[in-house]
Amino acid sequence: MSNLIKVTVKLFAAYQETCGVSEVALHLPEGAIVAQVRDRLLEQYPALEQWREVTRFGLNLQFVEPDAVLQDGDEVVLIPPVSGG
Amino acid sequence: MNPIAALSPISSPSTADHFAITFAPLSFEEVYALADDPANGAVVLMSGMVRNQTGGRTVVALEYQAYEPMAIAVFKQIAQEVRQTWSDVTHVVIHHRTGRLSIGEISVLVAIGCPHRAEAFAACQYAIDALKQNAPIWKKEWYNEQEYSWVKCC
Numbered sequence: 001m002s003n004l005i006k007v008t009v010k011l012f013a014a015y016q017e018t019c020g021v022s023e024v025a026l027h028l029p030e031g032a033i034v035a036q037v038r039d040r041l042l043e044q045y046p047a048l049e050q051w052r053e054v055t056r057f058g059l060n061l062q063f064v065e066p067d068a069v070l071q072d073g074d075e076v077v078l079i080p081p082v083s084g085g
Numbered sequence: 086m087n088p089i090a091a092l093s094p095i096s097s098p099s100t101a102d103h104f105a106i107t108f109a110p111l112s113f114e115e116v117y118a119l120a121d122d123p124a125n126g127a128v129v130l131m132s133g134m135v136r137n138q139t140g141g142r143t144v145v146a147l148e149y150q151a152y153e154p155m156a157i158a159v160f161k162q163i164a165q166e167v168r169q170t171w172s173d174v175t176h177v178v179i180h181h182r183t184g185r186l187s188i189g190e191i192s193v194l195v196a197i198g199c200p201h202r203a204e205a206f207a208a209c210q211y212a213i214d215a216l217k218q219n220a221p222i223w224k225k226e227w228y229n230e231q232e233y234s235w236v237k238c239c
Contacts, residue, residue, distance in 0.1 A: 012152055016150075061154055083224045083235075083237075084156075084224070085133050085213060085217040
């Protein structure tokens with residue numbers, strides 16, 4: 001049986017509004033990838049499904065690919081389409 | 086100690102650049118001053134503000150949210166890329182605002198100091214385009230007191 005890691009997930013824009021919070025803590029199996037964070041939230045909040053394909057991922061303040069492997073204590077951000085400026 | 090050397094400090098890119106994300110209004114004068122330099126022949130300062138409509142639909146306000154530490158990291162990355170392409174750039178200054186802004190308020194200021202104007206224009210355009218594409222900043226458009234939507238692209 002594998003151990004669990006704990007990551008902090010920062011939520012913004014539609015994610016924050018749908019989840020009602022700006023941050024959640026998730027426990028995931030060791031070796032989990034960043035895309036699983038999105039999948040876990042979408043399971044819980046199906047209304048977010050429309051953002052699945054357009055969400056990018058940040059890991060400890062850097063953009064990463066969906067298959068980036070998570071470590072215990074990481075800070076993840078789900079990045080729906082940005083619109084700064 | 087060589088007195089000439091003491092008069093000509095070489096500023097590193099990190100100290101020559103300035104990045105900020107603020108809830109308070111942005112200052113045009115401050116951003117200009119941060120890009121000012123005796124080596125400049127030009128400063129190009131791009132100001133982005135809240136427009137009163139989008140695609141023909143009335144907009145009454147914009148509400149900005151930022152993931153601040155990552156947005157600042159992206160601003161630094163943009164400055165690095167600017168300096169790789171236009172090595173004469175003296176200063177890269179990027180300030181962005183958060184919170185609810187009314188029509189006409191400034192949401193972003195990008196200033197580039199450079200010995201020559203052509204590079205300053207090109208670098209400034211690159212910087213604002215890269216910011217819009219990659220900075221983790223989001224805006225909600227308010228169409229009236231009840232209706233809004235998160236902007237899906239820029």
